[in-house]
Amino acid sequence: DTLPTETQLRYLYETLVQQVAEQAKTSTFTANVAQADGSAASREITRIGPFVAFSGGKYLTYKGDQNILAFLARQPAGSVTGAARAVENATGDGFTRGVIDPSRGQLLGLIVETPTFNERVQQGGSIGYITLAIGAFAFIWGVFRWFTLTSTAGAVKAQARRPKASKSNPLGRVMLAYEAVGNKNDVGAVEAALDDAILKELPKLESGLNLIKIASNIAPLLGLLGTVIGMVITFQSITLFGTGDPQIMASGISIALMTTVIGLVVSIPLVVLHAFAAGAANRVAQILEEQAAGIVAEHADGRR
CATH class of the missing domain: 1.20.58 (Methane Monooxygenase Hydroxylase; Chain G, domain 1)
Structure with missing residues:
Protein backbone atom coordinates (compact mmCIF):
# COMPACT_ATOMS: atom_id res chain seq x y z
CA ASP A 1 0.00 0.00 0.00
CA THR A 2 1.24 3.45 -0.90
CA LEU A 3 0.12 6.86 0.19
CA PRO A 4 -2.12 8.75 -2.26
CA THR A 5 -0.36 11.24 -4.46
CA GLU A 6 -1.06 14.96 -4.47
CA THR A 7 -2.94 14.58 -7.76
CA GLN A 8 -5.17 11.86 -6.33
CA LEU A 9 -5.94 13.90 -3.22
CA ARG A 10 -6.74 16.94 -5.32
CA TYR A 11 -9.03 14.82 -7.52
CA LEU A 12 -10.79 13.43 -4.43
CA TYR A 13 -11.26 16.93 -3.06
CA GLU A 14 -12.63 18.25 -6.33
CA THR A 15 -14.98 15.27 -6.65
CA LEU A 16 -16.36 15.76 -3.14
CA VAL A 17 -16.85 19.48 -3.73
CA GLN A 18 -18.62 18.71 -6.99
CA GLN A 19 -20.92 16.21 -5.27
CA VAL A 20 -21.80 18.73 -2.57
CA ALA A 21 -22.56 21.35 -5.21
CA GLU A 22 -24.69 18.95 -7.26
CA GLN A 23 -26.69 17.94 -4.19
CA ALA A 24 -27.90 21.52 -3.88
CA LYS A 25 -29.13 21.67 -7.48
CA THR A 26 -32.43 20.85 -9.11
CA SER A 27 -31.90 19.46 -12.58
CA THR A 28 -34.15 18.34 -15.41
CA PHE A 29 -33.13 15.65 -17.89
CA THR A 30 -34.59 12.95 -20.11
CA ALA A 31 -34.23 9.26 -19.25
CA ASN A 32 -36.03 5.95 -19.63
CA VAL A 33 -38.68 5.13 -17.03
CA ALA A 34 -40.10 1.64 -16.53
CA GLN A 35 -43.84 1.39 -17.28
CA ALA A 36 -46.49 -0.80 -15.67
CA ASP A 37 -46.41 -3.26 -18.60
CA GLY A 38 -42.66 -3.76 -18.22
CA SER A 39 -41.63 -1.59 -21.14
CA ALA A 40 -39.49 1.54 -20.89
CA ALA A 41 -40.48 5.00 -22.09
CA SER A 42 -38.43 8.16 -22.37
CA ARG A 43 -39.71 10.84 -20.01
CA GLU A 44 -38.61 14.23 -18.74
CA ILE A 45 -37.41 13.84 -15.14
CA THR A 46 -36.82 16.45 -12.48
CA ARG A 47 -34.30 15.58 -9.77
CA ILE A 48 -33.67 17.45 -6.51
CA GLY A 49 -30.10 16.63 -5.56
CA PRO A 50 -29.74 12.95 -4.68
CA PHE A 51 -32.95 12.99 -2.66
CA VAL A 52 -35.97 12.62 -4.97
CA ALA A 53 -36.83 12.39 -8.65
CA PHE A 54 -40.24 12.75 -10.23
CA SER A 55 -41.92 12.97 -13.60
CA GLY A 56 -45.37 14.36 -14.31
CA GLY A 57 -45.93 14.97 -10.60
CA LYS A 58 -45.28 11.30 -9.76
CA TYR A 59 -42.31 10.18 -7.68
CA LEU A 60 -39.75 7.74 -9.03
CA THR A 61 -37.63 5.06 -7.44
CA TYR A 62 -34.38 3.62 -8.71
CA LYS A 63 -34.26 -0.11 -9.44
CA GLY A 64 -30.62 -1.01 -9.08
CA ASP A 65 -30.98 -4.56 -10.43
CA GLN A 66 -32.41 -3.21 -13.71
CA ASN A 67 -30.52 0.10 -13.71
CA ILE A 68 -33.69 2.05 -14.48
CA LEU A 69 -36.09 4.46 -12.82
CA ALA A 70 -39.70 3.41 -12.15
CA PHE A 71 -42.79 5.03 -10.71
CA LEU A 72 -43.63 4.22 -7.10
CA ALA A 73 -46.35 1.58 -6.88
CA ARG A 74 -48.28 3.97 -4.64
CA GLN A 75 -47.85 7.72 -4.75
CA PRO A 76 -47.84 9.97 -1.64
CA ALA A 77 -50.72 12.19 -0.58
CA GLY A 78 -52.01 14.90 -2.88
CA SER A 79 -50.13 17.70 -1.15
CA VAL A 80 -46.80 15.91 -1.69
CA THR A 81 -47.44 15.18 -5.36
CA GLY A 82 -48.67 18.76 -5.71
CA ALA A 83 -45.31 19.96 -4.43
CA ALA A 84 -43.61 17.83 -7.09
CA ARG A 85 -45.70 19.47 -9.82
CA ALA A 86 -44.89 22.90 -8.39
CA VAL A 87 -41.16 22.19 -8.63
CA GLU A 88 -41.54 20.88 -12.19
CA ASN A 89 -43.44 23.98 -13.24
CA ALA A 90 -41.16 26.43 -11.42
CA THR A 91 -39.76 29.19 -13.62
CA GLY A 92 -36.71 29.91 -11.49
CA ASP A 93 -38.02 33.19 -10.12
CA GLY A 94 -38.06 33.15 -6.33
CA PHE A 95 -38.46 30.07 -4.16
CA THR A 96 -40.67 27.04 -4.76
CA ARG A 97 -41.66 24.80 -1.88
CA GLY A 98 -40.80 21.17 -2.56
CA VAL A 99 -40.47 17.84 -0.76
CA ILE A 100 -37.29 15.79 -0.38
CA ASP A 101 -36.58 12.38 1.05
CA PRO A 102 -33.46 12.60 3.25
CA SER A 103 -33.20 8.80 3.21
CA ARG A 104 -32.85 8.94 -0.59
CA GLY A 105 -35.89 6.82 -1.39
CA GLN A 106 -36.37 4.67 1.68
CA LEU A 107 -39.15 6.81 3.19
CA LEU A 108 -40.98 7.03 -0.13
CA GLY A 109 -40.59 3.28 -0.49
CA LEU A 110 -42.37 2.78 2.83
CA ILE A 111 -45.46 4.45 1.37
CA VAL A 112 -46.07 1.31 -0.66
CA GLU A 113 -46.23 -0.70 2.56
CA THR A 114 -48.49 1.79 4.38
CA PRO A 115 -52.08 0.45 4.31
CA THR A 116 -54.78 2.60 2.75
CA PHE A 117 -58.11 3.23 4.48
CA ASN A 118 -59.77 0.33 2.65
CA GLU A 119 -56.88 -1.98 3.48
CA ARG A 120 -57.12 -1.06 7.15
Whole structure:
Protein backbone atom coordinates (compact mmCIF):
# COMPACT_ATOMS: atom_id res chain seq x y z
CA ASP A 1 0.00 0.00 0.00
CA THR A 2 1.24 3.45 -0.90
CA LEU A 3 0.12 6.86 0.19
CA PRO A 4 -2.12 8.75 -2.26
CA THR A 5 -0.36 11.24 -4.46
CA GLU A 6 -1.06 14.96 -4.47
CA THR A 7 -2.94 14.58 -7.76
CA GLN A 8 -5.17 11.86 -6.33
CA LEU A 9 -5.94 13.90 -3.22
CA ARG A 10 -6.74 16.94 -5.32
CA TYR A 11 -9.03 14.82 -7.52
CA LEU A 12 -10.79 13.43 -4.43
CA TYR A 13 -11.26 16.93 -3.06
CA GLU A 14 -12.63 18.25 -6.33
CA THR A 15 -14.98 15.27 -6.65
CA LEU A 16 -16.36 15.76 -3.14
CA VAL A 17 -16.85 19.48 -3.73
CA GLN A 18 -18.62 18.71 -6.99
CA GLN A 19 -20.92 16.21 -5.27
CA VAL A 20 -21.80 18.73 -2.57
CA ALA A 21 -22.56 21.35 -5.21
CA GLU A 22 -24.69 18.95 -7.26
CA GLN A 23 -26.69 17.94 -4.19
CA ALA A 24 -27.90 21.52 -3.88
CA LYS A 25 -29.13 21.67 -7.48
CA THR A 26 -32.43 20.85 -9.11
CA SER A 27 -31.90 19.46 -12.58
CA THR A 28 -34.15 18.34 -15.41
CA PHE A 29 -33.13 15.65 -17.89
CA THR A 30 -34.59 12.95 -20.11
CA ALA A 31 -34.23 9.26 -19.25
CA ASN A 32 -36.03 5.95 -19.63
CA VAL A 33 -38.68 5.13 -17.03
CA ALA A 34 -40.10 1.64 -16.53
CA GLN A 35 -43.84 1.39 -17.28
CA ALA A 36 -46.49 -0.80 -15.67
CA ASP A 37 -46.41 -3.26 -18.60
CA GLY A 38 -42.66 -3.76 -18.22
CA SER A 39 -41.63 -1.59 -21.14
CA ALA A 40 -39.49 1.54 -20.89
CA ALA A 41 -40.48 5.00 -22.09
CA SER A 42 -38.43 8.16 -22.37
CA ARG A 43 -39.71 10.84 -20.01
CA GLU A 44 -38.61 14.23 -18.74
CA ILE A 45 -37.41 13.84 -15.14
CA THR A 46 -36.82 16.45 -12.48
CA ARG A 47 -34.30 15.58 -9.77
CA ILE A 48 -33.67 17.45 -6.51
CA GLY A 49 -30.10 16.63 -5.56
CA PRO A 50 -29.74 12.95 -4.68
CA PHE A 51 -32.95 12.99 -2.66
CA VAL A 52 -35.97 12.62 -4.97
CA ALA A 53 -36.83 12.39 -8.65
CA PHE A 54 -40.24 12.75 -10.23
CA SER A 55 -41.92 12.97 -13.60
CA GLY A 56 -45.37 14.36 -14.31
CA GLY A 57 -45.93 14.97 -10.60
CA LYS A 58 -45.28 11.30 -9.76
CA TYR A 59 -42.31 10.18 -7.68
CA LEU A 60 -39.75 7.74 -9.03
CA THR A 61 -37.63 5.06 -7.44
CA TYR A 62 -34.38 3.62 -8.71
CA LYS A 63 -34.26 -0.11 -9.44
CA GLY A 64 -30.62 -1.01 -9.08
CA ASP A 65 -30.98 -4.56 -10.43
CA GLN A 66 -32.41 -3.21 -13.71
CA ASN A 67 -30.52 0.10 -13.71
CA ILE A 68 -33.69 2.05 -14.48
CA LEU A 69 -36.09 4.46 -12.82
CA ALA A 70 -39.70 3.41 -12.15
CA PHE A 71 -42.79 5.03 -10.71
CA LEU A 72 -43.63 4.22 -7.10
CA ALA A 73 -46.35 1.58 -6.88
CA ARG A 74 -48.28 3.97 -4.64
CA GLN A 75 -47.85 7.72 -4.75
CA PRO A 76 -47.84 9.97 -1.64
CA ALA A 77 -50.72 12.19 -0.58
CA GLY A 78 -52.01 14.90 -2.88
CA SER A 79 -50.13 17.70 -1.15
CA VAL A 80 -46.80 15.91 -1.69
CA THR A 81 -47.44 15.18 -5.36
CA GLY A 82 -48.67 18.76 -5.71
CA ALA A 83 -45.31 19.96 -4.43
CA ALA A 84 -43.61 17.83 -7.09
CA ARG A 85 -45.70 19.47 -9.82
CA ALA A 86 -44.89 22.90 -8.39
CA VAL A 87 -41.16 22.19 -8.63
CA GLU A 88 -41.54 20.88 -12.19
CA ASN A 89 -43.44 23.98 -13.24
CA ALA A 90 -41.16 26.43 -11.42
CA THR A 91 -39.76 29.19 -13.62
CA GLY A 92 -36.71 29.91 -11.49
CA ASP A 93 -38.02 33.19 -10.12
CA GLY A 94 -38.06 33.15 -6.33
CA PHE A 95 -38.46 30.07 -4.16
CA THR A 96 -40.67 27.04 -4.76
CA ARG A 97 -41.66 24.80 -1.88
CA GLY A 98 -40.80 21.17 -2.56
CA VAL A 99 -40.47 17.84 -0.76
CA ILE A 100 -37.29 15.79 -0.38
CA ASP A 101 -36.58 12.38 1.05
CA PRO A 102 -33.46 12.60 3.25
CA SER A 103 -33.20 8.80 3.21
CA ARG A 104 -32.85 8.94 -0.59
CA GLY A 105 -35.89 6.82 -1.39
CA GLN A 106 -36.37 4.67 1.68
CA LEU A 107 -39.15 6.81 3.19
CA LEU A 108 -40.98 7.03 -0.13
CA GLY A 109 -40.59 3.28 -0.49
CA LEU A 110 -42.37 2.78 2.83
CA ILE A 111 -45.46 4.45 1.37
CA VAL A 112 -46.07 1.31 -0.66
CA GLU A 113 -46.23 -0.70 2.56
CA THR A 114 -48.49 1.79 4.38
CA PRO A 115 -52.08 0.45 4.31
CA THR A 116 -54.78 2.60 2.75
CA PHE A 117 -58.11 3.23 4.48
CA ASN A 118 -59.77 0.33 2.65
CA GLU A 119 -56.88 -1.98 3.48
CA ARG A 120 -57.12 -1.06 7.15
CA VAL A 121 -60.84 -1.85 7.13
CA GLN A 122 -60.06 -5.18 5.48
CA GLN A 123 -57.64 -5.93 8.30
CA GLY A 124 -60.66 -5.97 10.65
CA GLY A 125 -61.93 -9.10 8.92
CA SER A 126 -65.53 -10.30 9.10
CA ILE A 127 -65.99 -8.87 12.61
CA GLY A 128 -65.07 -5.43 11.31
CA TYR A 129 -67.50 -5.64 8.39
CA ILE A 130 -70.33 -6.80 10.67
CA THR A 131 -69.65 -3.92 13.05
CA LEU A 132 -69.62 -1.40 10.21
CA ALA A 133 -72.86 -2.80 8.77
CA ILE A 134 -74.62 -2.56 12.13
CA GLY A 135 -73.25 0.93 12.66
CA ALA A 136 -74.31 2.14 9.20
CA PHE A 137 -77.86 0.84 9.63
CA ALA A 138 -78.21 2.24 13.15
CA PHE A 139 -76.74 5.60 12.13
CA ILE A 140 -79.12 6.01 9.18
CA TRP A 141 -82.07 5.01 11.36
CA GLY A 142 -80.92 7.33 14.14
CA VAL A 143 -80.61 10.32 11.81
CA PHE A 144 -84.08 9.57 10.43
CA ARG A 145 -85.60 9.35 13.93
CA TRP A 146 -83.80 12.51 15.05
CA PHE A 147 -85.15 14.53 12.15
CA THR A 148 -88.62 13.01 12.63
CA LEU A 149 -88.69 13.86 16.34
CA THR A 150 -87.32 17.34 15.71
CA SER A 151 -90.09 17.92 13.17
CA THR A 152 -92.65 16.51 15.61
CA ALA A 153 -91.41 18.85 18.34
CA GLY A 154 -91.89 21.81 16.00
CA ALA A 155 -95.42 20.66 15.12
CA VAL A 156 -96.30 20.24 18.81
CA LYS A 157 -95.05 23.73 19.65
CA ALA A 158 -97.09 25.15 16.76
CA GLN A 159 -100.17 23.23 17.97
CA ALA A 160 -99.75 24.71 21.45
CA ARG A 161 -100.30 28.15 19.93
CA ARG A 162 -103.45 27.12 18.05
CA PRO A 163 -106.82 26.43 19.73
CA LYS A 164 -108.01 24.08 16.98
CA ALA A 165 -106.74 20.52 17.44
CA SER A 166 -105.19 18.55 14.55
CA LYS A 167 -104.67 14.81 14.24
CA SER A 168 -101.31 15.35 12.53
CA ASN A 169 -99.34 15.85 15.77
CA PRO A 170 -99.28 14.26 19.25
CA LEU A 171 -100.55 17.33 21.11
CA GLY A 172 -103.46 17.68 18.69
CA ARG A 173 -104.45 14.07 19.33
CA VAL A 174 -104.26 14.65 23.08
CA MET A 175 -106.50 17.70 22.71
CA LEU A 176 -108.96 15.67 20.63
CA ALA A 177 -109.03 13.06 23.39
CA TYR A 178 -109.96 15.82 25.82
CA GLU A 179 -112.71 17.06 23.51
CA ALA A 180 -114.10 13.52 23.34
CA VAL A 181 -114.70 13.42 27.11
CA GLY A 182 -118.46 13.47 27.67
CA ASN A 183 -118.56 15.03 31.12
CA LYS A 184 -115.89 17.72 31.16
CA ASN A 185 -116.92 18.75 34.66
CA ASP A 186 -115.53 15.46 35.94
CA VAL A 187 -111.88 16.30 36.58
CA GLY A 188 -111.04 12.65 37.16
CA ALA A 189 -112.47 11.62 33.79
CA VAL A 190 -110.62 14.44 32.05
CA GLU A 191 -107.36 13.51 33.73
CA ALA A 192 -107.79 9.81 32.90
CA ALA A 193 -108.53 10.60 29.24
CA LEU A 194 -105.48 12.84 28.95
CA ASP A 195 -103.21 10.32 30.67
CA ASP A 196 -104.46 7.57 28.37
CA ALA A 197 -103.86 9.74 25.30
CA ILE A 198 -100.33 10.62 26.43
CA LEU A 199 -99.52 6.97 27.14
CA LYS A 200 -100.58 6.11 23.60
CA GLU A 201 -98.22 8.74 22.20
CA LEU A 202 -95.11 7.82 24.21
CA PRO A 203 -94.39 4.50 22.40
CA LYS A 204 -94.55 6.34 19.07
CA LEU A 205 -92.06 8.91 20.31
CA GLU A 206 -89.65 6.32 21.71
CA SER A 207 -89.97 3.93 18.77
CA GLY A 208 -86.59 2.84 17.42
CA LEU A 209 -84.51 4.65 20.03
CA ASN A 210 -83.59 1.40 21.77
CA LEU A 211 -82.26 0.11 18.46
CA ILE A 212 -79.72 2.94 18.36
CA LYS A 213 -78.78 2.35 21.99
CA ILE A 214 -78.36 -1.39 21.48
CA ALA A 215 -76.18 -0.84 18.41
CA SER A 216 -73.98 1.61 20.32
CA ASN A 217 -73.47 -1.05 23.01
CA ILE A 218 -72.95 -3.94 20.60
CA ALA A 219 -70.25 -2.18 18.53
CA PRO A 220 -67.53 -2.05 21.24
CA LEU A 221 -68.42 -5.60 22.31
CA LEU A 222 -67.87 -6.79 18.75
CA GLY A 223 -64.60 -4.87 18.81
CA LEU A 224 -63.62 -6.72 21.97
CA LEU A 225 -64.57 -10.02 20.34
CA GLY A 226 -62.35 -9.16 17.38
CA THR A 227 -59.53 -8.29 19.77
CA VAL A 228 -59.78 -11.68 21.44
CA ILE A 229 -59.90 -13.48 18.07
CA GLY A 230 -56.88 -11.51 16.87
CA MET A 231 -54.87 -12.36 19.97
CA VAL A 232 -55.80 -16.03 19.63
CA ILE A 233 -54.52 -15.98 16.04
CA THR A 234 -51.34 -14.24 17.20
CA PHE A 235 -50.65 -16.80 19.94
CA GLN A 236 -51.30 -19.65 17.50
CA SER A 237 -48.73 -18.14 15.12
CA ILE A 238 -46.22 -17.81 17.96
CA THR A 239 -46.80 -21.43 18.96
CA LEU A 240 -46.32 -22.71 15.41
CA PHE A 241 -43.56 -20.43 14.10
CA GLY A 242 -42.02 -18.73 17.15
CA THR A 243 -41.33 -15.03 17.51
CA GLY A 244 -38.47 -14.72 15.04
CA ASP A 245 -40.52 -13.12 12.26
CA PRO A 246 -42.85 -10.27 13.32
CA GLN A 247 -44.66 -10.47 9.95
CA ILE A 248 -46.15 -13.81 10.99
CA MET A 249 -47.86 -12.18 13.98
CA ALA A 250 -48.93 -9.07 12.07
CA SER A 251 -52.21 -10.53 10.80
CA GLY A 252 -53.58 -11.38 14.24
CA ILE A 253 -52.42 -8.10 15.74
CA SER A 254 -54.03 -6.15 12.88
CA ILE A 255 -57.36 -7.89 13.48
CA ALA A 256 -57.12 -7.21 17.22
CA LEU A 257 -56.37 -3.51 16.82
CA MET A 258 -58.61 -2.68 13.87
CA THR A 259 -61.72 -4.36 15.28
CA THR A 260 -61.25 -2.35 18.47
CA VAL A 261 -60.87 0.87 16.49
CA ILE A 262 -63.90 0.09 14.30
CA GLY A 263 -66.01 -0.74 17.36
CA LEU A 264 -65.18 2.58 19.02
CA VAL A 265 -65.57 4.58 15.80
CA VAL A 266 -69.05 3.11 15.35
CA SER A 267 -70.10 3.33 19.00
CA ILE A 268 -69.16 6.94 19.79
CA PRO A 269 -71.32 8.63 17.09
CA LEU A 270 -74.25 6.33 17.93
CA VAL A 271 -74.08 7.27 21.60
CA VAL A 272 -74.18 10.97 20.68
CA LEU A 273 -76.96 10.40 18.14
CA HIS A 274 -79.04 8.46 20.68
CA ALA A 275 -78.65 11.29 23.18
CA PHE A 276 -79.93 13.85 20.64
CA ALA A 277 -82.84 11.65 19.52
CA ALA A 278 -83.84 10.74 23.08
CA GLY A 279 -83.63 14.40 24.06
CA ALA A 280 -85.99 15.35 21.22
CA ALA A 281 -88.46 12.64 22.30
CA ASN A 282 -88.31 13.79 25.93
CA ARG A 283 -88.99 17.38 24.92
CA VAL A 284 -92.15 16.36 23.07
CA ALA A 285 -93.30 14.20 26.00
CA GLN A 286 -92.66 17.08 28.40
CA ILE A 287 -94.78 19.45 26.30
CA LEU A 288 -97.63 16.91 26.25
CA GLU A 289 -97.51 16.52 30.02
CA GLU A 290 -97.36 20.28 30.57
CA GLN A 291 -100.35 20.91 28.30
CA ALA A 292 -102.34 18.10 29.92
CA ALA A 293 -101.52 19.42 33.39
CA GLY A 294 -102.66 22.88 32.28
CA ILE A 295 -106.01 21.53 31.05
CA VAL A 296 -106.59 19.64 34.31
CA ALA A 297 -105.64 22.71 36.36
CA GLU A 298 -108.12 24.88 34.41
CA HIS A 299 -110.94 22.44 35.12
CA ALA A 300 -109.97 22.20 38.77
CA ASP A 301 -110.06 26.00 39.06
CA GLY A 302 -113.38 26.15 37.22
CA ARG A 303 -115.05 23.87 39.73
CA ARG A 304 -114.10 26.03 42.66
